Amino acid sequence: MSRLVFQRALAVVYLVAFLSAALQFRALIGERGMLPVPAHLRRVPARAAPSLFRLRYSDRLFACTAWCGVLLAAALAAGAADRLPLAVAMAWWAALWVLYLSIVNVGQTWYGFGWESLLLEAGFLAILLGNERTSPPVVVLWLLRWLLFRVEFGAGLIKLRGDRCWRDLTCLDYHHETQPMPGPLSWWFHRLPRPLHRAETAANHAVQLGVPFLLFAPQPVASAAAGLIVATQLWLVLSGNFAWLNWLTIVLALPAVDASPLAARSLPDAPPWYQAVVLAVAAVLLALSYRPARNLLSRHQAMNRSYDPLHLVNSYGAFGSVSRVRYEVVVEGTDEAVAGEGTVWRAYGFKGKPGDVHRRPRQYAPYHLRLDWMMWFAALSPAYAAPWFPAFVERLLRGDRDTLRLLARNPFPDAPPVQVRALLYRYRYTTRAERRETGAWWHRTPVRQFLPPTRLR
Incomplete structure (x- = not known):
């Protein structure tokens, strides 16, 4: 049995x-x-x-x-x-x-x-x-x-x-x-x-x-x-x-x-x-x-x-070390040819990893969202992203359908963006008081630029 x-x-x-x-x-x-x-x-x-x-x-x-x-x-x-x-x-x-x-x-x-x-x-x-x-x-x-x-x-x-x-x-x-x-x-x-x-x-x-x-x-x-x-x-x-x-x-x-x-x-x-x-x-x-x-x-x-x-x-083994701070890479695009202070950037949404602070984390396991997992590693160190992240950005700029299917939200449904950038944020869970007041699950603060505005050459 x-x-x-x-x-x-x-x-x-x-x-x-x-x-x-x-x-x-x-x-x-x-x-x-x-x-x-x-x-x-x-x-x-x-x-x-x-x-x-x-x-x-x-x-x-x-x-x-x-x-x-x-x-x-x-x-x-x-x-x-x-x-x-x-x-x-x-x-x-x-x-x-x-x-x-x-x-x-x-x-x-x-x-x-x-x-x-x-x-x-x-x-x-x-x-x-x-x-x-x-x-x-x-x-x-x-x-x-x-x-x-x-x-x-x-x-x-x-x-x-x-x-x-x-x-x-x-x-x-x-x-x-x-x-x-x-x-x-x-x-x-x-x-x-x-x-x-x-x-x-x-x-x-x-x-x-x-x-x-x-x-x-x-x-x-x-x-x-x-x-x-x-x-x-x-x-x-x-x-x-x-x-x-x-x-x-x-x-x-x-x-x-x-x-x-x-x-x-x-x-x-x-x-x-x-x-x-x-x-x-x-x-x-x-x-x-x-x-x-x-x-x-x-x-x-x-x-x-x-x-x-x-x-x-x-x-086998896991979590020999534990991060004290959570970082997330947020990928954004714009349809404006020249980026400036007033440029409107729209964020891509991932299926599993945190992004929108008001979006409650979902249950996906045992299904494996491979891109989302590697985005977590990318936030730990750009070295983890070096082999594949430039190709990922290129496919967003081309509006590649197979790549967009891995995402939960494409903010450019009609035509691909002219430029794409990535920002690094620090994320933390909201407190109980913040959760009641704002309805948000996360609070985030900007850290630095992960990838400068990039376009197809």
Whole structure:
């Protein structure tokens, strides 16, 4: 039962990931995108980034790949693999993994997030889990616990070794306000009493540094440990937008839950060829686990690192440091040829990231708004934006339809602007009194110019 629920839930996460790729790729990595795939393939050797697109790339082929992934994942979520022979079911899961690996390995900056590797590592293990025609291999269920252990324990260690505020329990005084993409409840989370923030932080340390060891304990202790991890992840789901990271962590906790009382019938033993394949691959994965395990013990622990181009075994972690101040890049355009003090600038609206101070943050996770996330990094440092921001501005000046589809509001629906600029603002949540008086969720003050008025040459 745990395997069945895990596989169905993982297929749903796959579906969201492929849907995100299908709806956003043209402006980001398409042939005329900000970071085109063909140029990336010419720069990077095949052994460093294996992908089906090495054989041939076109936007039509990428779209076909992404939408095929959506359909395959939807069918798996509906239980199609359980009605097929074991070998065919494994091939189906393998096809899904290969398709998404091919996308991630050409995704460049837009796919440099830890949850991409996490989905690939979990998806590879799902290939070995079989279907309801055979009993699940215990070794793979233990490998899933090992993966969940690295996700949680790695995240806990990176905090303990990182920002001092994690050790003095003050990080959550800032985190809900400065996180990459706040959610609809983040304002209230930020306004919780500070003693409760201390309790949140201490509970986070306990769950991430202590509870993961209990995943390897006998039942029902392992089930209780998984339950605590799920509860913590649901708290994070309510407090922000982290794509499918939290949901995938919840999915990984499901195989640790003892669902044997719900089993309707016993399953036949696995065929010898299947057992041999599982044991051989498991041995390889355990050998590859040496470097991520060593990374956990290192004083220079790396976050979200892949040690092989197939993303088979990786290291994880997030928020080793927490920003104390939130900055946002606001992109504006004008249809006036000459900019002066009286020029009217109109702001573009993004779907997820803060902009209009009166707009309440929305819930988008587990869907991943890749441009919005990278705009958060751009506000931290222009260096993060250097590879793609000029191309983004150029596409706004050209009125590129694919780029405009990534935005919530285009202030120039009839014709593209003559000039575009970007300003850096400091954002903070309004106080309760300010919220009642103005109805605004944010208060912002200008900091400096991020990009001077720019036009097409």
